[in-house]
Each structure stands twice: as structure tokens, then as C-alpha cells.
Amino acid sequence: MRVIAVANQKGGVGKTTTAITLGTLLAQRGRRVLLVDMDPQGSLTSYFRYEPEQMQKGVYEIFRRPGLSLQRVVVGTPVRGLALMPANTAQATLERQLGGRPGKGLVLAQALHRYRARFDIALVDSPPVLGLLMVNALAACQQLVIPVETDFMALSGLERIMSSLTMVSKSLRRPLDARILPTLYDPKTRSGVEALRQIYRRYPQQVMDEVIPEDPKFREAARQHQPAPVLYPRSPGVLAYERVLARLIPGVIPTAEAG
Numbered sequence: 001m002r003v004i005a006v007a008n009q010k011g012g013v014g015k016t017t018t019a020i021t022l023g024t025l026l027a028q029r030g031r032r033v034l035l036v037d038m039d040p041q042g043s044l045t046s047y048f049r050y051e052p053e054q055m056q057k058g059v060y061e062i063f064r065r066p067g068l069s070l071q072r073v074v075v076g077t078p079v080r081g082l083a084l085m086p087a088n089t090a091q092a093t094l095e096r097q098l099g100g101r102p103g104k105g106l107v108l109a110q111a112l113h114r115y116r117a118r119f120d121i122a123l124v125d126s127p128p129v130l131g132l133l134m135v136n137a138l139a140a141c142q143q144l145v146i147p148v149e150t151d152f153m154a155l156s157g158l159e160r161i162m163s164s165l166t167m168v169s170k171s172l173r174r175p176l177d178a179r180i181l182p183t184l185y186d187p188k189t190r191s192g193v194e195a196l197r198q199i200y201r202r203y204p205q206q207v208m209d210e211v212i213p214e215d216p217k218f219r220e221a222a223r224q225h226q227p228a229p230v231l232y233p234r235s236p237g238v239l240a241y242e243r244v245l246a247r248l249i250p251g252v253i254p255t256a257e258a259g
């Protein structure tokens with residue numbers, strides 16, 4: 001199983017949208033996909049009409065009672081092949097509850113390892129906070145996608161996450177394959193164009209070749225609680241995520257289709 005985390009400590013940059021869209025595109029191509037909602041806010045969970053205040057299964061359980069069977073921690077979604085390890089708002093208290101417990105940064109990695117035969121890919125959505133939950137996401141993944149909103153503040157947030165990453169990868173004693181994904185891009189605005197230019201200049205190695213455009217279909221899909229690739233498979237935003245997927249996992253999309 002390949003584990004891809006989506007993280008940025010900046011809020012509202014498209015993390016959850018990236019996880020749902022990539023996950024759905026993969027499921028539509030026959031992959032067995034697990035979405036993991038590490039965010040106590042539970043945006044991914046409520047996207048599929050589950051209540052983060054009431055979830056009896058999910059991320060909280062794997063921290064409280066490691067070793068639970070898959071059925072006790074995962075729920076279904078309307079998308080065939082797409083499962084969800086939901087969030088509970090109580091996740092926010094884990095940091096304090098676990099205190100100095102050794103190994104607390106590796107709980108997700110170990111849980112996913114146990115379920116590795118059941119899924120081809122896990123996509124982990126992180127909260128916009130560099131804490132225990134984000135560290136667990138980073139420690140569990142082989143690849144990291146960092147969505148960055150292309151606005152005039154893009155670089156300031158990016159500096160912070162990139163330096164946090166260096167710290168985490170030092171403590172894990174392995175490099176992280178981290179890629180920056182510019183999102184919410186509007187080529188008609190000067191701040192958008194300038195932000196993109198600055199990201200390319202500052203992080204030429206890490207930034208992906210693809211850019212996710214501002215596309216109102218994402219908000220419309222969210223309003224209808226359906227992944228955008230289900231409702232609007234040919235919208236510019238979804239097609240851009242398809243190209244991102246082709247870069248992240250070569251071979252997953254036939255080249256003709258990736259265009």
C-alpha cells in the first residue's frame with residue numbers, strides 16, 4: 001500500500017479537496033482507496049454526511065485502542081472502492097491525553113501497516129496545525145503533497161511548513177518526498193500570477209508541474225456532498241487533478257487520458 005499525505009499548516013488551501021479528488025479518481029480507476037481524516041474538524045468526514053461529533057469508528061479509535069480490526073475503524077462512501085477512516089472531534093484532545101507516551105507519532109503508520117493488504121492507496125488529510133496529528137500523517141506517508149494557495153501570502157506559510165518538514169524528516173531519519181501543489185490559481189489576478197512565480201523561484205525542485213485552477217465546481221460539489229470527479233468529471237479543476245495523479249503515481253492514468 002502506498003500512503004500519500006496531504007498537509008499544510010495553513011488553512012483553506014485545498015487539502016481536503018485534494019484528498020477527496022485524488023481518492024475518487026483513483027477509486028474510479030479500480031484502486032482500493034482509503035481516505036483518512038486526521039483533522040478533528042472532520043471536513044472529510046462531514047463531506048460524506050457523517051457526523052464528526054458522533055463517530056464511534058475512526059482515527060480516534062486507533063489511538064485509543066490500537067489493534068482494532070478494520071471493520072471497527074472504517075466506513076463506506078457512495079463511491080465504489082473508496083473507504084473512509086473518519087474523524088471524531090475528540091481527536092483534538094489526543095495531544096493532551098497521550099502526553100509523553102513513546103511512539104505516539106507512529107500510531108497511524110502502524111495502523112495503516114496492519115491494513116496494508118486491504119488497500120492499494122491511502123490518502124491522509126491533515127489538520128492545519130503542526131501537532132501530533134500532522135506528525136502522524138507525515139510519519140505514515142511515503143509521499144507528501146503540500147497544497148499552496150496562490151495568493152499574496154503563499155510564501156510566508158510555505159516557509160513554515162518546509163522548515164517543519166525538515167525537522168520531522170530529521171527525527172524520522174529519512175527524507176520525505178514532498179511536492180508543492182499550487183492551488184486555487186487564477187491567472188487573471190496579479191497576486192495569483194506573482195505568487196506562482198515566487199513559488200517556482202523559491203522551491204524549483206519541489207513544486208509540481210501541474211497547477212490546480214480556481215474552479216467553482218469544487219464548491220458546488222461540496223455543497224452537494226459528492227466528490228467533484230463524480231459530478232463534474234470534465235471540469236478544468238478535476239482534469240488538473242488527473243494530471244497531478246499521473247505525476248504522483250506514474251502509470252495510474254493511461255497517457256492518452258492524462259493528455
Ligand SMILES: Nc1ncnc2c1ncn2[C@@H]1O[C@H](COP(=O)(O)OP(=O)(O)OP(=O)(O)O)[C@@H](O)[C@H]1O
Binds near residue numbers: 013017126214
Ligand atoms: N481549486 C479550487 N477552486 C475553487 N474552490 C476550491 C478549490 N479547492 C478548494 N476549494 C474550496 O475552498 C474551500 C477550502 O478548501 P479545503 O476545505 O479543501 O481546504 P483545506 O486546506 O482542507 O481547509 P482546512 O485547513 O480548513 O482543512 C472549500 O470550500 C473548497 O470547496
Ligand SMILES: [Mg+2]
Binds near residue numbers: 039125
Ligand atoms: Mg481540510
